[in-house]
Amino acid sequence: MSVDAEFRDRFARVAAWIEDYLRETRRYPVLSRSQPGDLIAALPAAPPDEGESFDAIFRDFERLIVPGITHWNHPRFFAYFSISAAPVTILAEALAAALDVNAMLWRTSPAATELEDVTLGWLRQMLGLPPAFHGIIYDTASISGYTALAAARESLGLDIRERGMAGRSDLPVLRVYITDQTHSHIEKGAIALGVGRENVVKVPIDDDFRMRPEALAQALDDDIAHGRRPMAAVATVGTTSTTSSDPVAAIREITRARNVWLHVDAAYAGPAAILPEFRSLLDPAHGAESLVVNPHKWLFVPIDLSVLFVRDPELLRRTFSLAAVYLVAPETGVHNYMDYGLQLGRRFRALKLWFAIRSYGVHGLQEHLRGHIALAQEFAGWVAAEAEWEIAAPHPLSVVCYRAVPAGRDDAAVDALNAAIMEDVNADGRIFISSTKLRGRTVLRLAIGNERTTREDVVLAWEIIREAALRLR
Numbered sequence: 001m002s003v004d005a006e007f008r009d010r011f012a013r014v015a016a017w018i019e020d021y022l023r024e025t026r027r028y029p030v031l032s033r034s035q036p037g038d039l040i041a042a043l044p045a046a047p048p049d050e051g052e053s054f055d056a057i058f059r060d061f062e063r064l065i066v067p068g069i070t071h072w073n074h075p076r077f078f079a080y081f082s083i084s085a086a087p088v089t090i091l092a093e094a095l096a097a098a099l100d101v102n103a104m105l106w107r108t109s110p111a112a113t114e115l116e117d118v119t120l121g122w123l124r125q126m127l128g129l130p131p132a133f134h135g136i137i138y139d140t141a142s143i144s145g146y147t148a149l150a151a152a153r154e155s156l157g158l159d160i161r162e163r164g165m166a167g168r169s170d171l172p173v174l175r176v177y178i179t180d181q182t183h184s185h186i187e188k189g190a191i192a193l194g195v196g197r198e199n200v201v202k203v204p205i206d207d208d209f210r211m212r213p214e215a216l217a218q219a220l221d222d223d224i225a226h227g228r229r230p231m232a233a234v235a236t237v238g239t240t241s242t243t244s245s246d247p248v249a250a251i252r253e254i255t256r257a258r259n260v261w262l263h264v265d266a267a268y269a270g271p272a273a274i275l276p277e278f279r280s281l282l283d284p285a286h287g288a289e290s291l292v293v294n295p296h297k298w299l300f301v302p303i304d305l306s307v308l309f310v311r312d313p314e315l316l317r318r319t320f321s322l323a324a325v326y327l328v329a330p331e332t333g334v335h336n337y338m339d340y341g342l343q344l345g346r347r348f349r350a351l352k353l354w355f356a357i358r359s360y361g362v363h364g365l366q367e368h369l370r371g372h373i374a375l376a377q378e379f380a381g382w383v384a385a386e387a388e389w390e391i392a393a394p395h396p397l398s399v400v401c402y403r404a405v406p407a408g409r410d411d412a413a414v415d416a417l418n419a420a421i422m423e424d425v426n427a428d429g430r431i432f433i434s435s436t437k438l439r440g441r442t443v444l445r446l447a448i449g450n451e452r453t454t455r456e457d458v459v460l461a462w463e464i465i466r467e468a469a470l471r472l473r
Ligand SMILES: Cc1ncc(COP(=O)(O)O)c(C=O)c1O
Pocket: 081, 139, 140, 141, 142, 143, 183, 185, 236, 238, 239, 240, 265, 266, 267, 268, 294, 306
């Protein structure tokens, strides 16, 4: 497609569509009504031989693609972790696509690399992290976590980078310590790095779903006594199910005393540390070797943008760098970020974070996060005030776990009722909620995190959920 006056018209048309969409998102059912295979059946099995008109493509986008969308950017998306792409960041994404930068080396776009350095320096200050932490952008927390684990493995000095692991009788069994509340990407990382699922130790938790530090110490000491080698312990600040936070300060003492890498997963809750009243969430993580925060979860930046902060970027570089003959980079004193992870090519992700931070300012971001936390607390108050409902876990942030508990039902019937409430509510289409299992029991979750969610949206959500429960009990 050439760039001509038509391009401008089409861009204006797309801009108008986006504006309508963001203003009127509430008219869409949050959870797509699509049935499996709907879109596949509606599209031709083979590609077009000749190019088609923009009108035809855009018509099909509206007619076929949009109905198959579950609207994550909807103010009444209360499932999983609620996210949102601020309008200004959508513009930044369009600009990044227009530039089509591959920021693999500093010289392949100096501004992309240096904007990443500057913006993550700002983010580090906003989170109150010490200057010793160096931030790098990856696509997701899963890849950030994998990368941190790879650096942890390299730090053991076992020469795995050069010699691998297979067939080596000199290697100890490597161990990673998590809890049953830790996000599954850590276990996936352990699989990919040759640690093996068997060697991912699930440390027991307390009544509030937090790692028990004395149990971690015991597991580490037991492994060390048996010749197994601790590779990393992972503490979560804001777990996926309940947003509980492991006691990072106590865990830090234990890992430090045994010289074990501590990775802190603050993918969801990390952004809350920009609030003075929640600054202490990340304070104990200052001594960690690595820490992940996801601006694409709760800083209004569109997916995907995850930030890994590491204390020793040189170690990370040593873990991954390979000098290919066709990628000469003569500049010194610059970052060539292809050296800091698996991927060579890198999108210009820093641009959208820069737009977001500049456009909201720290105070604007704080106001939104504070609002979300306040709404979640208000919702929890409504639930707690009802006789046949209960709060299922502490809710310090913007997620509430709760369940209907009608009298005279056994556990299985209560679980079935809550599962049925969720299905009923989601079929209604006006809101979307998700569930989890806590101590084997089915529990509903309400997550607030979209910048356009209002108190009326949360009031409506509670009305819909309560009505569903009354109807189904
Ligand atoms: C605590 C935590 N860590 C990591 C992840 C994985 O995030 P991503 O989708 O960026 O890989 C999640 C996802 O919800 C999460 O809740």
